[in-house]
Every structure is written in C-alpha cells, then in structure tokens.
Amino acid sequence: MMLEVKDLSASYVLPEGEIRAVDDVSFSVDEGEILGIAGESGCGKSTLAFSISFLFPPPLRHVGGSVLFNGKDLKNFNDRELRKEILGTKISYVPQSSMNSLNPTRRVKDIAFDIFRAHMDISEKEMYERAKERLDLLSLPESVLNMYSVELSGGMKQRVVIALSTLLGPELLIADEPTSALDVSSQRIVLKELKKLFKDGVFKSMIIISHELIILKHLAHRIAIMYAGELVEVGETERIFKEPLHPYTKALIGSVLEPGKRVEREKIPSLPGAPPDLREKITWCRFYDRCPFADEKCKRKQELVERDGRLVRCERGKDI
Amino acid sequence: MSYGKYVLRKGLWYLLTFFIATTLVFIIPRLIPGNPISAIVAQMGSGVPSESMQRVYESFIRDYGLDKPVVLQYIDYMKNLFHGELGISFSLYPKGVTEIIGEALPWTLALQIPAILVGWILGNLLGAYAAYKRGKFDKVLFPVSLLVSAMPYYVLAILMQYIFGVYLGWFPPSGGYSMSAFPSFTFDFMVDILSHYTLPFVSLVAVTIGSQAIGMREMSIYELNTDYVNYSRMLGLEDRKIVSYIFRNAMLPQITGLAISFGTMVGGSIITEIVFGYPGIGTWLFNAIRQNDYPLIQGIVLVITITVLFANFFLDIMYGFLDPRIKAGEMEEG
Amino acid sequence: MNLKKRAGALNKKLLIGAIIFFVILIVSFAYPPFSKRDPLEMEGMMFEPPSSLYPLGTDNFGRDVLTELIFGTKTSITIGFIAGSIATLIGTTIGVFAGYCGGNTDNILNTITNIFLVIPPILILIVISVSIQSRSILIMSLILGITSWPWTARAIRAQAQSLRNREHIKMAKLNGESLAEIIAFEVLPYLASYIVMAFILQVSTGILNEAAMSMLGLGPTDTVSLGTMLEWALLFESARIGAWWAFIPPGLAITMITFSLYLANSGMDEIVNPRLRGVV
Ligand SMILES: Nc1ncnc2c1ncn2[C@@H]1O[C@H](COP(=O)(O)OP(=O)(O)O)[C@@H](O)[C@H]1O
Numbered sequence: 001m002m003l004e005v006k007d008l009s010a011s012y013v014l015p016e017g018e019i020r021a022v023d024d025v026s027f028s029v030d031e032g033e034i035l036g037i038a039g040e041s042g043c044g045k046s047t048l049a050f051s052i053s054f055l056f057p058p059p060l061r062h063v064g065g066s067v068l069f070n071g072k073d074l075k076n077f078n079d080r081e082l083r084k085e086i087l088g089t090k091i092s093y094v095p096q097s098s099m100n101s102l103n104p105t106r107r108v109k110d111i112a113f114d115i116f117r118a119h120m121d122i123s124e125k126e127m128y129e130r131a132k133e134r135l136d137l138l139s140l141p142e143s144v145l146n147m148y149s150v151e152l153s154g155g156m157k158q159r160v161v162i163a164l165s166t167l168l169g170p171e172l173l174i175a176d177e178p179t180s181a182l183d184v185s186s187q188r189i190v191l192k193e194l195k196k197l198f199k200d201g202v203f204k205s206m207i208i209i210s211h212e213l214i215i216l217k218h219l220a221h222r223i224a225i226m227y228a229g230e231l232v233e234v235g236e237t238e239r240i241f242k243e244p245l246h247p248y249t250k251a252l253i254g255s256v257l258e259p260g261k262r263v264e265r266e267k268i269p270s271l272p273g274a275p276p277d278l279r280e281k282i283t284w285c286r287f288y289d290r291c292p293f294a295d296e297k298c299k300r301k302q303e304l305v306e307r308d309g310r311l312v313r314c315e316r317g318k319d320i
Numbered sequence: 321m322s323y324g325k326y327v328l329r330k331g332l333w334y335l336l337t338f339f340i341a342t343t344l345v346f347i348i349p350r351l352i353p354g355n356p357i358s359a360i361v362a363q364m365g366s367g368v369p370s371e372s373m374q375r376v377y378e379s380f381i382r383d384y385g386l387d388k389p390v391v392l393q394y395i396d397y398m399k400n401l402f403h404g405e406l407g408i409s410f411s412l413y414p415k416g417v418t419e420i421i422g423e424a425l426p427w428t429l430a431l432q433i434p435a436i437l438v439g440w441i442l443g444n445l446l447g448a449y450a451a452y453k454r455g456k457f458d459k460v461l462f463p464v465s466l467l468v469s470a471m472p473y474y475v476l477a478i479l480m481q482y483i484f485g486v487y488l489g490w491f492p493p494s495g496g497y498s499m500s501a502f503p504s505f506t507f508d509f510m511v512d513i514l515s516h517y518t519l520p521f522v523s524l525v526a527v528t529i530g531s532q533a534i535g536m537r538e539m540s541i542y543e544l545n546t547d548y549v550n551y552s553r554m555l556g557l558e559d560r561k562i563v564s565y566i567f568r569n570a571m572l573p574q575i576t577g578l579a580i581s582f583g584t585m586v587g588g589s590i591i592t593e594i595v596f597g598y599p600g601i602g603t604w605l606f607n608a609i610r611q612n613d614y615p616l617i618q619g620i621v622l623v624i625t626i627t628v629l630f631a632n633f634f635l636d637i638m639y640g641f642l643d644p645r646i647k648a649g650e651m652e653e654g
Numbered sequence: 655m656n657l658k659k660r661a662g663a664l665n666k667k668l669l670i671g672a673i674i675f676f677v678i679l680i681v682s683f684a685y686p687p688f689s690k691r692d693p694l695e696m697e698g699m700m701f702e703p704p705s706s707l708y709p710l711g712t713d714n715f716g717r718d719v720l721t722e723l724i725f726g727t728k729t730s731i732t733i734g735f736i737a738g739s740i741a742t743l744i745g746t747t748i749g750v751f752a753g754y755c756g757g758n759t760d761n762i763l764n765t766i767t768n769i770f771l772v773i774p775p776i777l778i779l780i781v782i783s784v785s786i787q788s789r790s791i792l793i794m795s796l797i798l799g800i801t802s803w804p805w806t807a808r809a810i811r812a813q814a815q816s817l818r819n820r821e822h823i824k825m826a827k828l829n830g831e832s833l834a835e836i837i838a839f840e841v842l843p844y845l846a847s848y849i850v851m852a853f854i855l856q857v858s859t860g861i862l863n864e865a866a867m868s869m870l871g872l873g874p875t876d877t878v879s880l881g882t883m884l885e886w887a888l889l890f891e892s893a894r895i896g897a898w899w900a901f902i903p904p905g906l907a908i909t910m911i912t913f914s915l916y917l918a919n920s921g922m923d924e925i926v927n928p929r930l931r932g933v934v
C-alpha cells in the first residue's frame with residue numbers, strides 16, 4: 001500500500017468557531033492505482049487532499065488520525081523535512097486553483113528552477129532540459145518556459161501546472177478538480193494528458209478529485225464519495241456507477257450530465273436542500289435532512305461498514 | 321500592449337495632469353473675490369503705501385500682464401512657465417523667484433530623496449516581517465506603527481527637535497548649517513551640515529517607515545494567502561524562497577503606493593522643513609506666505625507640483641518595467 | 655455563543671478607538687459653555703510654566719493653554735467633521751457613479767480622480783487659502799473638504815464595481831427600477847460600512863490638514879484650534895525655548911484623536927474583511 005489514511009480529522013479553527021472539514025476519514029491508495037474522490041462543493045475534498053501533506057498551515061489544524069506514506073508516518077516529519085523529503089518529490093499536487101497557482105511575476109522557467117533547486121543539485125542546463133521535456137510530454141512548446149502566467153490561456157495554465165507538479169516524477173499525484181475551471185474541450189485534453197502521464201509512468205498513483213462524478217468514470221479505478229466531511233461510500237468505479245449503495249451516491253449519479261449526450265433537464269432528479277453546516281456536530285446520518293428514504297432508524301450514528309466488497313455509511317442501503 | 325506603448329500612454333496622461341494642475345494654479349486665485357492678485361491691482365488704483373512697494377507691484381502687473389484679458393494672461397503664464405520664468409519676488413525684490421528656488425531646491429532634494437528611500441525600504445522590510453511572523457512581533461509592531469503613523473509628522477518633528485535638539489542637545493535644533501560656519505568643502509563643514517541634517521532626516525524617515533510598514537503588512541498578508549504561495553508550499557519550496565516571492569510581489573503595489581503617498585508626503589516635508597528651519601523650499605514657502613509674496617508662493621507651488629508629477633511618472637515607468645502583468649496589458653493603471 | 659465570541663473579538667479595536675474618541679469629544683464639547691475663561695484672553699505672562707493657576711501653563715500671548723486646548727479641540731473636531739462630511743459626500747458620489755455605471759462615466763470620473771490623486775492636495779489648499787483673506791471655521795472646513803475626496807472616491811469605486819454583477823442588482827434592473835432607486839436601495843446599503851470607514855478617515859484627514867495649514871499660516875482666522883496653537887508655538891520657537899507645555903498638549907491631542915480614529919477604522923476593516931483578522 002502506497003498511501004494509507006487512518007481516521008484523519010482536520011478543522012479550520014476560526015475566531016467564530018471550528019469547521020470540521022475532514023472528519024474521521026480512512027482510505028488507502030495502492031501503487032498503480034487511481035482513486036477518485038467525489039462530492040459536492042464544500043464537503044471537504046480539498047481540505048482532505050491538503051491534509052495528506054500533513055502541513056496544516058493555520059487556520060487549518062490537525063485534529064486526529066494519521067497518514068502513512070510507504071509505511072512511514074508523516075506525523076514524524078517536521079515542516080522542513082516534509083517539504084524537503086516528501087512534497088514535490090514523493091507526493092505532488094495539482095491544486096484546485098491552478099489558474100492562480102503560478103507566481104504572476106516569475107517566468108515558468110524560473111518556477112521550474114525553484115522546484116528543482118528545492119530538492120536536488122543539478123546544473124541550470126539540465127534543469128532547463130528536463131523542464132522542456134516535461135512540457136513536451138504535455139504538448140506544450142518550449143517557448144512557454146519564457147512566459148509569465150498572464151500570457152497563458154486557461155488550458156495552458158492547467159497543463160503548465162501539471163508539468164510543474166510532475167517535474168520530479170512523484171510517486172503519488174493529487175489532482176484537485178483539474179478540469180473544473182476549464183471549458184469542455186480543454187477538460188477532455190487535460191484528462192487525456194493525465195491518463196497519458198500515468199501510462200508513461202511519470203507518476204505511479206493518483207488521487208483525482210472532482211465535484212462531478214462523471215469526470216472520474218473513465219479514469220479512476222476506485223471512487224470514494226464524500227459528504228459533509230465524511231466518506232459515505234468507497235468502491236470500485238464500475239460497481240459504484242452500476243449499483244450505488246448510499247442514497248447520496250445515487251443522487252450524485254442521477255444528477256450527473258454526461259458530456260456529449262443530451263439530457264433533458266426535467267428528467268434529472270435534482271437533490272433539494274443543502275449540506276449541513278460543518279460547524280455543527282451531527283451525531284446521526286448527515287444526509288438525513290435531504291434523504292428521500294430517511295426514517296427513524298437513521299437518527300443514530302452511521303458507521304462506514306463493508307458490504308458487497310464495498311464500504312458504505314448507511315444501514316438502510318440494502319432495503320432501498 | 322508593449323512596454324513602449326505603456327510608457328507613451330503614461331507620458332500623455334502626466335502631460336494632461338500637468339496642464340490641469342498648472343491651470344488650476346492659474347485659475348483658482350482669479351476665481352475667488354478678494355484674491356491677492358486683484359487686491360494688488362485695486363491697491364494700485366487707490367494709492368500704495370510706499371513708493372518702493374509701488375515699483376514692486378508695477379513690475380508684477382507688467383510681468384503677469386494683469387492689464388491684459390485673462391486669456392492672454394494665461395498664454396503668457398504658460399509661456400513663462402515653459403521658459404522657467406516665475407517672476408520677481410515681492411519680499412526679496414528684485415530677486416527672481418526662479419533664482420530663489422534654484423538655491424533652495426538642492427537642500428530639499430538632498431533631504432527628501434534619501435529620507436523617502438530609506439524610510440520606504442525599512443518600512444517594507446518591517447511590514448513584510450510583521451506579516452510573516454504574525455505572532456508577538458506583529459502584535460507589538462502594529463499598534464506601535466499605528467500610533468506612530470497617527471502622530472502627525474509635524475508633532476513628531478517638534479518632539480524630536482525638543483528632545484534631541486534642546487533637552488538632550490545632541491544635535492542642532494534648527495537650520496541647515498551653523499551661522500558661524502563658512503560654506504566650503506572642508507571636513508568640519510561637512511560634519512556641521514550632517515549634524516543639522518540628522519533630525520529632519522530621521523523624523524521624515526520615521527514617518528515614512530510607519531505608513532509604509534502598515535501598507536506592506538497588509539499587502540503581504542494578502543500575498544501570503546494567495547494560491548501561488550500555497551502551491552509553492554505543496555511543491556516543497558523552502559520558506560526562504562516563498563518569503564522572497566511574497567516580498568517581491570507585495571512590494572510592487574508598494575511602488576504605486578509610494579507614488580500616491582507623495583501627495584501627502586509633500587505636506588509633511590514642507591512642515592518638517594519649517595519646524596527645523598531647514599533652508600529648503602518648504603521654509604521659503606512659509607516665509608512667502610507670511611509676507612504675502614504671491615509670486616514666490618505661486619512659483620514654489622508650481623515647482624513642487626512639477627517635481628511630484630515627475631517622480632510619479634518615474635515610479636510608474638519603473639513599475640511597468642518590473643511587473644510583467646503590465647506588459648501583458650492585464651492591469652489598467654490607477 | 656459563537657456570536658458573542660465574535661462580537662467580543664471584533665469590538666476590541668473599534669471599542670478602544672471609539673471610547674478614546676468619545677471621551678475627547680464629550681470633554682471638548684461639554685466644557686466650553688461652562689468655562690469661566692476665554693481662550694483668547696491674554697491673562698498671564700508669556701510662556702508661564704504649569705502652575706495651580708494655569709495647569710498647563712501659558713502660551714506666547716500669556717493665554718491659558720488648558721482652556722485653549724479644550725476650545726481648540728472643539729474647533730478642530732468641528733472642522734474635521736464638516737470637512738470629512740463634504741469629502742465623503744463628494745468621494746462617495748463620484749465613486750458610486752464611476753464604479754456602478756462603468757463604461758465612459760467610469761473612464762471620465764476615474765481619470766479625474768486619478769489626476770487629483772497625484773496633485774498634492776496641500777498645494778491646492780495653499781492656492782485656495784492664499785486667495786481668501788479671512789477664513790472662518792466653515793470656510794476652512796469647506797476648503798479642506800473639497801480637496802480631500804479623491805481617496806474616498808477611489809476606495810468606494812472599487813467596492814461599487816464589485817457590486818455591479820450581483821444578483822440582486824440584476825434583479826432590480828430587470829424589474830425596471832431607475833438608476834436612482836438602484837443606487838439608493840441596492841448599492842448604498844452594501845457600501846454603508848465602507849462609507850463609514852471612509853468618513854472616519856476623512857475626519858482625521860480634516861483635523862490633520864487643518865493643523866498643517868495653520869502651521870503654514872493659512873489656518874482659520876480669529877479662533878483657536880489645535881492647529882493655531884501649534885502655529886504660535888512654532889512661530890515663537892517654544893521648543894527651542896523649552897516651553898514644552900505650549901506644543902505637547904495640542905500635539906498629543908491631535909495624535910490621540912487621529913489614533914483613536916485609525917484604531918476604530920482598522921477595527922471596522924477587520925469586521926468587514928475577516929481575512930485581516932489575526933488568526934491564532
Ligand atoms: N481557508 C479556510 N478557512 C476557513 N474555512 C475554510 C477554508 N477553506 C475551506 N474552508 C471551509 O471548509 C469546508 C470544506 O472546504 P473544501 O475542502 O474547500 O471543500 P471542497 O473542496 O469539497 O469544495 C467548507 O465549508 C469551507 O467553507
């Protein structure tokens with residue numbers, strides 16, 4: 001197992017209260033595996049992704065649980081060691097906000113050099129060559145190296161960020177909504193590029209996050225569904241799509257628009273209501289208020305249990 | 321938009337501003353009833369106290385073409401301005417205003433430029449550090465700079481003059497050099513000049529530090545929360561590198577900030593000079609106002625305006641050079 | 655509980671600032687009607703040090719500094735208020751129209767604002783003041799007010815711009831509300847906190863500029879203000895003579911007033927922009 005996340009909890013601690021954005025989350029990623037994480041905006045996907053780095057810059061705070069990478073507990077690394085030995089080289093990120101992730105006053109080349117310099121000692125010429133190669137793999141011309149962020153289009157920015165994030169050949173790439181800021185055609189290209197990099201072995205495993213389940217369908221081997229800070233279902237992609245067990249997963253699949261196919265609006269079962277406030281402590285099923293199948297039994301704590309080779313957090317899953 | 325185009329546009333904009341500013345200086349006094357110019361003209365009609373004053377006023381009316389229609393007056397005014405002809409002073413008749421300013425300006429520039437630069441650099445370093453640390457240092461620094469920046473420059477100047485110049489007697493409390501000293505390039509005279517320079521310099525630096533540090537702290541906090549900083553962290557870049565990113569990017573708006581704060585600084589520097597009796601144009605302005613020396617007042621106001629516009633233009637050009645976003649035409653001015 | 659905690663955290667700066675300011679305000683406005691002393695009366699000798707008769711000594715004319723201080727504070731705050739109101743009114747009007755209307759209106763108004771931002775306001779102040787021989791408190795405030803609006807216009811414009819694409823404003827437009835209605839009911843309420851902040855800063859700017867103009871010899875005539883106190887202290891070289899009581903009280907008063915206003919402004923800023931708040 002490459003990555004093992006155990007009972008991880010993290011909160012934003014603000015003067016007006018604590019937001020538990022990641023609540024007791026456990027999952028793992030094997031070598032050679034692509035794990036998808038899906039859920040509505042605001043359910044804590046990005047926070048979960050970031051918490052894996054174990055950096056926790058304020059106001060984010062580690063509440064409990066651990067992250068094991070290749071068997072090593074990241075808790076035992078201090079901030080400096082994490083950055084020097086893990087981030088960028090072993091675990092790398094394509095952040096959600098790729099459009100603003102490039103320093104506006106530095107050329108792509110210089111950002112690449114900064115990344116190399118933080119982790120290894122090679123000549124500037126070699127850095128340049130390597131950066132050029134990586135851009136080439138992503139079908140970006142060499143001239144991009146001399147450009148500033150403002151000179152790049154949205155799709156190019158996203159690909160530049162992917163190139164920079166994979167510059168050192170990380171073992172695990174965490175891509176947070178790599179397509180959500182793009183138009184449909186750029187989305188397709190970016191997904192294809194990610195798949196290509198994976199096939200080429202530029203990185204060994206990937207966690208890909210999206211608020212649209214469909215994006216993950218042809219890419220992820222397994223999918224984890226997140227709701228209000230918790231995982232509610234984890235299973236193989238095909239089975240999740242074929243036979244969702246949690247009512248929320250059902251709703252997500254139902255509300256998905258498949259690109260290319262025309263679906264009439266009225267036929268999409270939309271999900272009424274909004275997720276609960278993460279500041280409140282809810283001890284029973286968090287989907288209770290919006291679940292069409294909810295009854296008295298759901299008013300108690302739901303555990304993530306194994307059923308049919310899948311993990312699901314709903315004891316009524318079978319009956320519905 | 322290319323850099324050249326940016327410079328050209330800025331240049332034209334400042335030219336427009338120059339015309340508006342100088343025109344305002346021309347028009348405002350003429351719009352207000354009982355203004356000094358019409359007062360002088362009226363006095364000429366009803367008899368002037370002394371014959372020498374009459375001569376002074378006559379040359380004033382002639383120089384300014386006050387007997388001509390306003391439009392012609394304006395054209396003359398602009399013409400004279402472009403030739404550096406600012407008229408004859410009342411109080412130091414027959415000395416020319418240009419000559420007086422020419423003697424005073426070096427003192428002012430030698431005081432202002434280093435003070436602003438030093439204050440700006442120190443203030444930015446301090447502000448960035450405070451933002452990055454956020455903890456105790458910031459908690460102390462912030463109220464202190466707020467108090468210092470709430471203390472008007474003139475109050476600070478008077479206090480420094482009293483404490484260091486009078487009470488402790490470490491530095492001469494006023495003047496640009498000792499009356500007894502003979503201006504020359506000797507070591508003694510340099511020491512004398514520097515000791516007079518210290519108090520006005522330090523008080524200007526202190527005020528600049530306060531305001532710049534507050535601005536820089538805010539900009540740095542903003543930069544600290546940007547996505548590119550987070551991304552750099554996730555890629556494992558060292559703090560040192562990230563701080564240099566933040567510093568540079570927070571500094572850019574501070575350049576524009578400096579340009580804009582010139583407007584307020586001008587007032588500060590004029591009065592600092594007055595408090596310390598420093599022989600720059602601020603002190604001359606003070607004397608001119610006391611003595612109703614209208615040509616000198618107008619001349620000094622014009623010279624300060626032009627200097628400030630030039631300084632702003634220069635900073636804008638620099639800014640455009642340093643920030644790639646300008647070249648890409650992403651940001652508009654202002 | 656959350657709300658209470660929040661209010662407590664927010665109020666600290668705002669509260670301290672407001673308390674200092676209101677104490678000064680109340681003392682300087684409540685005392686003068688009962689004062690037995692006339693601040694302009696020359697009772698004592700020049701620069702008498704503090705004594706039981708003159709708690710803060712006398713100035714160069716032998717006037718009681720304490721009485722002058724209280725009356726002067728009242729004058730300065732009055733000028734600051736009037737000038738601040740005028741500047742805020744002009745600045746807000748220009749800023750709202752530029753930011754909300756956009757297009758050519760914005761281009762023109764923004765160019766004007768930028769021009770007046772680079773021309774040092776003190777120079778325009780000098781040119782105007784030199785032309786007016788007798789400056790009452792009202793005239794002084796007016797001159798200060800009409801020269802210091804550009805900052806406010808700039809700040810309000812930025813805020814108004816961000817409102818332009820809000821849903822409720824689009825709705826109001828679709829409903830056929832007039833420009834005046836939209837600005838009055840949809841734009842201004844959202845800008846209220848920024849306008850108040852701008853006003854606070856403008857009041858302190860007015861007080862500071864009054865003093866600066868007075869020290870140049872262009873302050874209000876026939877009255878005592880914190881600025882004219884400093885003016886006389888400067889003219890009669892009180893610092894060099896060592897008569898600290900002539901310049902420290904007015905200097906300190908101005909500092910405390912502006913400090914309290916800055917503090918209040920900064921506190922409000924933190925309420926409106928939580929990002930600035932210190933995160934523990
Ligand atoms: N920097 C932050 N400070 C405070 N709260 C935050 C911050 N970032 C995210 N949150 C809150 O944490 C929750 C989860 O956010 P996020 O992880 O970004 O969700 P997602 O990526 O699924 O959209 C949200 O309620 C959000 O408001």
Ligand SMILES: [Mg+2]
Pocket residue numbers: 042045046047096176177
């Ligand atoms: Mg997210």
